[in-house]
Amino acid sequence: MRLSARPSSGVVLVACLLLLWEVSARLDWMHTPNWPPLTDVLVALAHDTLTGELPLLVGGTLWRMAAGLAAGGAAGVVVGMLFATLPMTARLFGPMVELVRPIPIPAVIPPLVLFLGLDNTMKVTVVALTVFFPVLTNTMQGVAAVEADTLAMGRTFGIGPLRRALRITLPAVLPYILAGFRVSLALALVVAVVAEMIAGEQGIGHYLVMMQFAGRAPEIYATVLVLAVLGYGLNRAFLVMEHRTIHWWFAMGRQADG
Amino acid sequence: MDFLELNAVTKDFPSRSGPPARVMDGVSLAVRQGEFMAVLGPSGCGKSTLLQMAAGLLPVSAGEVRIAGRRISAPPPEAVYVFQQYTRSLLPWRNVRDNVGFAVEHRLGRRRARDVAEVQLGQVGLAGFGDHFPWQLSGGMQQRVAIARALAAEPAMLLMDEPFSAVDALTRLDLQALILDIWTRRQLTVLLVTHDVEEAITLADRIAVLTQRPASVAQLLEVGIARPRDPVTTRELPRFLQLRHQLLNTLLARHEA
Numbered sequence: 480m481r482l483s484a485r486p487s488s489g490v491v492l493v494a495c496l497l498l499l500w501e502v503s504a505r506l507d508w509m510h511t512p513n514w515p516p517l518t519d520v521l522v523a524l525a526h527d528t529l530t531g532e533l534p535l536l537v538g539g540t541l542w543r544m545a546a547g548l549a550a551g552g553a554a555g556v557v558v559g560m561l562f563a564t565l566p567m568t569a570r571l572f573g574p575m576v577e578l579v580r581p582i583p584i585p586a587v588i589p590p591l592v593l594f595l596g597l598d599n600t601m602k603v604t605v606v607a608l609t610v611f612f613p614v615l616t617n618t619m620q621g622v623a624a625v626e627a628d629t630l631a632m633g634r635t636f637g638i639g640p641l642r643r644a645l646r647i648t649l650p651a652v653l654p655y656i657l658a659g660f661r662v663s664l665a666l667a668l669v670v671a672v673v674a675e676m677i678a679g680e681q682g683i684g685h686y687l688v689m690m691q692f693a694g695r696a697p698e699i700y701a702t703v704l705v706l707a708v709l710g711y712g713l714n715r716a717f718l719v720m721e722h723r724t725i726h727w728w729f730a731m732g733r734q735a736d737g
Numbered sequence: 738m739d740f741l742e743l744n745a746v747t748k749d750f751p752s753r754s755g756p757p758a759r760v761m762d763g764v765s766l767a768v769r770q771g772e773f774m775a776v777l778g779p780s781g782c783g784k785s786t787l788l789q790m791a792a793g794l795l796p797v798s799a800g801e802v803r804i805a806g807r808r809i810s811a812p813p814p815e816a817v818y819v820f821q822q823y824t825r826s827l828l829p830w831r832n833v834r835d836n837v838g839f840a841v842e843h844r845l846g847r848r849r850a851r852d853v854a855e856v857q858l859g860q861v862g863l864a865g866f867g868d869h870f871p872w873q874l875s876g877g878m879q880q881r882v883a884i885a886r887a888l889a890a891e892p893a894m895l896l897m898d899e900p901f902s903a904v905d906a907l908t909r910l911d912l913q914a915l916i917l918d919i920w921t922r923r924q925l926t927v928l929l930v931t932h933d934v935e936e937a938i939t940l941a942d943r944i945a946v947l948t949q950r951p952a953s954v955a956q957l958l959e960v961g962i963a964r965p966r967d968p969v970t971t972r973e974l975p976r977f978l979q980l981r982h983q984l985l986n987t988l989l990a991r992h993e994a
Contacts, residue, residue, distance in 0.1 A: 626822075626825040628820050629825055629826060631789075631794050631818070634794060635792060635794065635816075636840045636841075636890055637812060637814055637843075637890075638843050650828070650830045651828075653830075727870060727872070728830075730870070730872060731872050
């Protein structure tokens with residue numbers, strides 16, 4: 480577990496770069512008004528946070544991202560379990576999935592706008608599509624890795640197929656599912672913001688574009704900072720949740736390593 | 738009375754090229770109620786396949802399996818299968834207590850299953866280990882957990898697939914003594930598959946020896962050593978040595994020198 484926070488040389492480097500930012504902007508080394516000092520950016524950040532504008536925008540983006548994550552993730556788990564347990568379904572739908580998967584997700588935004596409009600439905604769908612594929616692949620791998628003996632154990636005790644699926648297969652596959660979600664989480668934030676930048680008048684992505692048109696550099700950098708912290712925080716929070724949920728998986732991995 | 742009957746059981750596995758491969762050809766075997774029978778055979782002869790069919794975990798290609806007189810096609814409530822690989826059969830996300838309780842919680846609910854588990858853990862010498870996770874225990878202790886779980890279902894019969902082959906030699910003797918003790922106290926019927934000749938003689942009333950593939954019963958021997966048997970002194974008896982000699986020669990396909 481690399482979760483313990485210890486100040487390292489990496490943190491020092493970040494601090495130095497932030498200092499360089501401030502100094503370079505104050506002394507106007509770049510000869511441009513588009514390189515505002517860090518302190519100006521932080522002032523803009525504080526202002527937009529205190530007015531409630533930024534929290535509201537971030538909240539909206541996070542909400543859409545979470546909805547897409549939940550919908551796409553749930554679909555990925557269900558379809559993955561289905562594909563892995565009923566080979567018929569994999570043969571039938573597999574080629575279709577393989578054709579849709581390589582499409583760059585931002586490319587599906589314009590056609591989706593035609594069908595779903597500019598607002599929540601479209602953005603949640605885009606995020607869901609993004610999340611669906613990694614979770615699907617991982618779930619299938621996970622189901623394939625469940626030992627035949629483990630399932631036979633359930634049968635010898637007279638445990639029915641549904642209970643076996645919920646109490647043996649699902650927990651056994653959970654580490655794979657969570658790994659799929661971890662990969663998807665970063666993508667989901669990216670895609671949610673991109674969708675907001677391309678279409679509609681919602682969320683932090685739209686705000687970023689508006690500030691760009693208005694030429695308000697401090698607000699632009701403030702937004703980018705917020706997104707950086709958000710991405711970092713989400714990943715950290717997910718890792719903590721993952722280690723709590725499947726502590727046994729990490730514990731066994733450590734044992735196998737040692 | 739025969740508790741488990743295999744009548745002319747045949748098993749074919751589909752093969753990628755050509756006709757299906759026959760791994761078992763007309764095996765007939767009857768295990769009496771309360772009997773401890775061991776099945777010995779060269780590795781790869783299909784011992785585990787035989788046991789899985791007896792447990793209703795694998796369908797027969799021809800013939801029939803009867804348990805307590807009933808023809809079975811699915812795992813019967815009377816018999817529980819104990820797996821060779823405890824690491825695969827124990828659930829790593831459940832602690833020891835809930836692993837044992839898993840055998841009955843679909844019938845009794847989680848709370849009563851935990852009570853049952855505590856009792857069974859005591860029976861296999863693991864009282865107080867309920868909160869541990871399987872992967873925190875030694876191999877021998879993990880197989881004890883698997884045995885406790887099997888006992889929790891209160892079966893009349895245990896079907897054991899080389900249950901002691903993955904532990905060290907001393908632990909194996911320990912577990913053999915445990916299973917003999919449980920078999921006596923609970924008046925169980927046991928069918929044990931093993932490749933360990935000494936284990937078969939020490940534990941069993943009768944020993945069935947299988948041939949190479951396609952497997953059939955080559956020999957059915959009465960052990961005829963008085964009980965209770967001691968894991969150490971039993972191995973020094975003339976009858977033990979004589980059986981060991983005979984069985985090893987058969988398994989190694991050697992003729993009497």
